[in-house]
Amino acid sequence: MSLITIATREPLSSSSSLSPLPLSPVARYLRPLAIPASLLVLWELLARFGVADPRFLPALEQVAARGVAEFNHGGLGSNLLASLERDLIGFVFGAGAGVALGLVIGFSRLVQRLLGPLLLVHRQIALFAWVPLISLWFGGGETGKVVFIALAAFQPTLINTWQGVDSIPRHYRELADVLIFGWRDFVWVIAIPGALPQIFTGLHAGLIYAWTATVGAELLLNIAPGLGGRMNEGQHLFQMDLLLMCIFLLGGVGVVFNIVAGTLERLLMRWRMP
């Protein structure tokens, strides 16, 4: 079950099996920009010549100006920070619990059998279905939001950690038996390094899930400083420039998270296979 798709697995155009046409370097760099650039130009033209309703399609410079103004004295910067803080606190709790429980379940067949069915059922309940319950239990304020974000980060890290430990090749376990490894040696020498790539996949997914949940929590629960709150404001006051600015920031944070997680993953792989 996945709430969002991690789009960075690889750029779609990484391999070119179907058309091996050589391209001039200029074309290669310009081509990806062609559509975004022409869309932006079209947008600007439509807005400039009054073809489109400016309430729906504000001119680009207006969006940019709104962004600058908001950052300077509208508090958009502090809203962004508030969202990020909420997101990261929830992520740390949720992912920490997910990795810990995933390791325990992965190692102990007994715990796996005890908790497996419960977790299977838990996975089937759509994440957002927890929102009403969480808001009644923890309130719609900061606690409720962080709990919801933590829950979002918990699911993918738990599943991936569990699978990571489960996928350690059987002969590694046998080797550990032959070498009469203690329980602790087994965990540190074999299990954790063996499961790390998948744990990282889980953390990466958890980071993205948590960000989605942050937006959702801010839209669904009590209004508080944060990007979601600003989007609510933009919707109610019909301020498309503010909304577009928020979209831009939401996407930007997603991109940064993906880049950071991807870089860490690559570094980790290099460390594992020198």
Place this chain on the structure above:
Amino acid sequence: MGGGQTAASSGHESNIDVAALTRRRLLAGAGRLSLGLIVPGGLLIAWVIAALLGRLPEQILPPPWVVLDTISQSIQDGTLLSNTVTSLRRVAEGFGAGALAGLVFGTAIGLSKIARDLVDPLFLALSQVPTLGWLPIVVLFVGIDEGLKIIVIGWSAFIPVVLNTCQGVRDVPQTYMELGRVLLFSRWSKLTTIVMPSAVPSIFTGLREGIANSWQTLVAVELIASFEGLGYLMAYGRQLFQLELVLSAMIAVGLVGLLIHGLLALVETRLQRWRPEISR
């Protein structure tokens, strides 16, 4: 691991006593199942006892019989069913539109490197924005009626379907394509007899992710802006502090999720039965 062991032993003792073996396996399965029931069963019992002793404030967790009562009542007066049907219809419409568009678009950019280069950056950038982030903007454009739900649900299904379809179509083994060239296949028959069948597993991954996303998005959208559906039922229960209603709707959400999960697994094994490396 357990599967490997049973497979090895069944090969070994295939001609011995099948009945004894089956019995042993059944017992082991039952043992495993009952282990899995300990924790949920224990929690349930604790819930019942705490409710009987009156230690559980109703705002935190209403007694289990109240929840059961609410469920049976809302089944009888049809609210649970009609709201579930509404939700399912929305998912079907949104997912259908999003997945269809995703299949076409994904195939197109999978086949053509030029199209891929052109569309890739824009698509990746747009897909980085959490789906719910689009909601306030879409509301301004189309209002909060059915259109909103279809668009947002469709978009959440569109992304994974495009990514996976494109990948599947692009990564068709080169040798298959060469065979097609040798046999002088037309473009169309290359597409239908080589590319599509070979992309099926990948496409299916995309569809599965897409429908999971759709269901998730549906619940969120119904919580935010809706007057019927399971999400609405939950939001309503939350406003009235009727936890039993919230819990009943959650159970329905979980059951539908389980149902979708099971159906997909069934279809997937059906579809992939012809692949020698996967069927066993």
